[in-house]
Amino acid sequence: MATALVIGTGIGGLAIAAPTRTDPGFAPAGGDSIMALAPVGYIDERKPQDWAALRQRAREAVFARLKDYGLSDLRERILFEETLGPQEYRDQLNPAKGAAFGLSHNFTQVGYPRPHNRHARYGNLSFVGASTHPGTGLPMVLLSAKLVQERIGREQG
Numbered sequence: 001m002a003t004a005l006v007i008g009t010g011i012g013g014l015a016i017a018a019p020t021r022t023d024p025g026f027a028p029a030g031g032d033s034i035m036a037l038a039p040v041g042y043i044d045e046r047k048p049q050d051w052a053a054l055r056q057r058a059r060e061a062v063f064a065r066l067k068d069y070g071l072s073d074l075r076e077r078i079l080f081e082e083t084l085g086p087q088e089y090r091d092q093l094n095p096a097k098g099a100a101f102g103l104s105h106n107f108t109q110v111g112y113p114r115p116h117n118r119h120a121r122y123g124n125l126s127f128v129g130a131s132t133h134p135g136t137g138l139p140m141v142l143l144s145a146k147l148v149q150e151r152i153g154r155e156q157g
């Protein structure tokens, strides 16, 4: 289990995980590994965004924020760095519009308007996962699977 810290920045909150605190196997001996998650938008073909510039901006925000926490020489110490953004998510994992968290929980995408767990026409087709009910994030995704499994169990007796 990773330790995570959510800290505010000019680009919104950052989630920082430092898994070597609890599992030294996440870095070579004497080293460390840090994951920083910065919220960004999704790929919208009608409103192209400069992802290279956004990536750079997010990267700088991470360094600036970690410097506030005392990690002033982080840049010089990096041995390996990888950044994943909406384009990598789309190309490697296939989420719609590269939205790693699926449909957001805004007004038009929660409650009844959110895609239901059962197909409207094909009653024997069910959906689980972040973009259906109840919503995104691992606890909700697991709950989604549990609810669907329970319903199928009830209906099949």
Ligand SMILES: Cc1cc2nc3c(=O)[nH]c(=O)nc-3n(C[C@H](O)[C@H](O)[C@H](O)COP(=O)(O)OP(=O)(O)OC[C@H]3O[C@@H](n4cnc5c(N)ncnc54)[C@H](O)[C@@H]3O)c2cc1C
Binding pocket: 037, 092, 093, 094, 095, 100, 101, 102, 128, 129, 130, 131, 136, 137, 138, 139, 141
């Ligand atoms: C960087 C990051 C950090 C996160 N941190 C947290 C966290 O700390 N806590 C938390 O609760 N949630 C977190 N989340 C969110 C959480 O990971 C997601 O909400 C959850 O994984 C969504 O589950 P899912 O099953 O709907 O989709 P996914 O986990 O995305 O699974 C979908 C799977 O379907 C596969 N797939 C796609 N298209 C096809 C196809 N055509 N054929 C076959 N397979 C296909 C994909 O490769 C993928 O394996 C995080 C997400 C990201 C990106």
